[in-house]
Amino acid sequence: MLGALTILLVFQLAGEAISLGLSLPVPGPVIGFILLLAALLFRGGVPDELRTTATGMLQHFSLMFVPAGVGVMVHLSRLRDEWLPITVALVLSTLLTIACTALVMNWLMRRFSRKDAA
């Protein structure tokens, strides 16, 4: 577990260094994610220890959003003043986004797999 955690932190650190060094707008962890994927491809598989640790961490991914979520208390007054536009925009936009993304992807998947079969 310690080894796997170190691997993850090393890749995150490399991502942060690249992001800062090249002043990219993409955050370090996302670059670290791409680097780790490239490393796994190069190696041709996932080490067991890394798989166990990653799976364990991602099972509790929700928990990691709680501290930032509690930050809602700092903005309660603005949210109270503009609750209607904010609530309607967030709810409708999120529903629309899920529906549009799913429909477009589903349609393209069917279209292109049919082409493959033909």
Added chain:
Amino acid sequence: MTPRLSDIWVYLSTTPLLGLTVTLLVYQGAFWIYKRANFNPLLNPVPISVAVLVLLLTVTHTPYQTYFDGAQFVHFLLGPATVALAVPLYPQLGKLRRAVIPVIGALIAGGIVAAGSAVGIAWLLGASDTTLLSIAPKSVTAPIAMGISEKIGGLPSLTAVLVMVTGVIGVISAKYILNFLKITDHAVRGFSIGVAAHGMGIARAFQVSEEAGAFAGVAMALTALASSILFPLLLWAFTR
């Protein structure tokens, strides 16, 4: 002489230990309810934990910053966990490679709808300019959304809150929308929730299947990459 209860509280309330422990306890309580309710999306543990913690902090007059001094240790894990998303994605790469065109098409459609409809609806209902600029990147993962918000003139900390609320709405509603639209492919289900509801969507998708989780992870990463490049470009084009 034994210390008084209020003295103990004064000491404990200023150490990081309390914020961290309370976060873990509250989350595990919320998760226990969620599990007992057969993972009913309406009882997602994140909004429940947040509500309980906000209530606790308000009742005890604890400032958010004091709480965060402890909770930041949990918050910190978001970084390595994001890197760890490469692990479940690896076995799905074959399927991802065959779905390159659907993935890119869905990303473009979803991204435009996510930002455009949020700003459009909020504008129609008379939201302030600050709110409009802060709401635009609401479907992007928090660290990037905050960066974008800052670049285009919104309030990064307000954006963080709007991103969280978006995530909660996404994880609660996704199952119902996708079932209604009769979407059965786990890759499509995962990807759409990842585009709309970033990391929180990924967490939800992993509770359904590895495949859904992996595609939600790809969606979050691609949305992050695309929007961190496109938002500043759009602003540049509009302000010229």
